[in-house]
Amino acid sequence: MLEVTSLTKRFGGLVAVNGASLLVDEGEIVSLIGPNGAGKTTLFASIAGFLKPNGGSVMLDGQDITGRKPHEICLRGMVRTFQVVKPFAGLSVRENIAVGAHTRIANRSEALELASAVAARVGMGGRLDQPAGDLTVAGRKRLELARALATQPKLLLLDEVMAGLNATEILEIVEIIQGIRDSGVTILLIEHVMQAVMKLSDRAYVLNYGEIIAEGSPTEIAHDPDVIEAYLGHGAAERMKAAGGANA
Numbered sequence: 052m053l054e055v056t057s058l059t060k061r062f063g064g065l066v067a068v069n070g071a072s073l074l075v076d077e078g079e080i081v082s083l084i085g086p087n088g089a090g091k092t093t094l095f096a097s098i099a100g101f102l103k104p105n106g107g108s109v110m111l112d113g114q115d116i117t118g119r120k121p122h123e124i125c126l127r128g129m130v131r132t133f134q135v136v137k138p139f140a141g142l143s144v145r146e147n148i149a150v151g152a153h154t155r156i157a158n159r160s161e162a163l164e165l166a167s168a169v170a171a172r173v174g175m176g177g178r179l180d181q182p183a184g185d186l187t188v189a190g191r192k193r194l195e196l197a198r199a200l201a202t203q204p205k206l207l208l209l210d211e212v213m214a215g216l217n218a219t220e221i222l223e224i225v226e227i228i229q230g231i232r233d234s235g236v237t238i239l240l241i242e243h244v245m246q247a248v249m250k251l252s253d254r255a256y257v258l259n260y261g262e263i264i265a266e267g268s269p270t271e272i273a274h275d276p277d278v279i280e281a282y283l284g285h286g287a288a289e290r291m292k293a294a295g296g297a298n299a
């Protein structure tokens with residue numbers, strides 16, 4: 052469904068993403084992980100049209116969408132969420148979600164109707180009339196998810212939807228994401244919460260200094276020496292092996 056080939060994005064002299072390639076098949080949940088500053092958000096922004104890549108290509112359902120505008124990419128069925136969530140504070144939850152629905156639906160009452168249905172899918176059915184400005188971090192994260200879902204995507208890019216959530220809230224959003232996938236939406240997500248990555252992902256890619264250094268099932272990734280080194284520093288894989296930790 053999504054095919055990213057040799058994507059490069061530079062900021063002046065800094066190569067934030069360096070020849071990254073990845074594939075996401077229909078129906079999968081794929082995670083993109085990596086240390087802070089590895090280039091994950093830059094890669095997402097380049098895939099979804101918010102940044103213009105310096106090289107490489109992005110194909111969605113066999114069509115070249117490299118460098119297209121976010122709105123156009125959204126209409127083709129791919130949408131991203133943002134790490135820092137900024138809802139329209141003075142609007143209600145339902146109205147905020149309807150902003151997403153208006154991507155495809157011009158009619159106001161139809162957009163609000165879809166917004167109510169989407170809110171129920173993310174467990175916000177009881178908060179439709181609440182001002183978005185009153186929501187907690189967990190509520191704002193769900194609202195961001197709902198706004199994206201209301202654009203009726205086939206591929207959803209989620210950027211750290213679990214950041215700042217407590218353990219119970221993480222379990223709840225993991226279930227919501229599984230439900231979204233079960234409803235037929237393919238998902239690519241950036242996540243630092245490893246417990247969620249392990250639970251949700253069919254496969255994961257690891258980005259380090261702008262390059263994809265590993266790909267595989269979550270268990271394969273967790274035991275990959277290059278990944279252990281990237282997270283824990285040079286020589287960490289050897290030290291873990293010596294301590295008998297490699298099979299832990």
Ligand SMILES: Nc1ncnc2c1ncn2[C@@H]1O[C@H](COP(=O)(O)OP(=O)(O)OP(=O)(O)O)[C@@H](O)[C@H]1O
Pocket residue numbers: 062065067085086087088089090091092093094
């Ligand atoms: N607009 C920008 N201008 C200049 N440099 C940038 C810009 N955006 C990101 N960078 C740099 O590009 C690199 C990759 O940043 P990015 O935010 O993509 O990493 P990340 O893996 O998403 O990090 P985190 O996990 O902390 O969110 C970093 O060195 C960052 O400072």
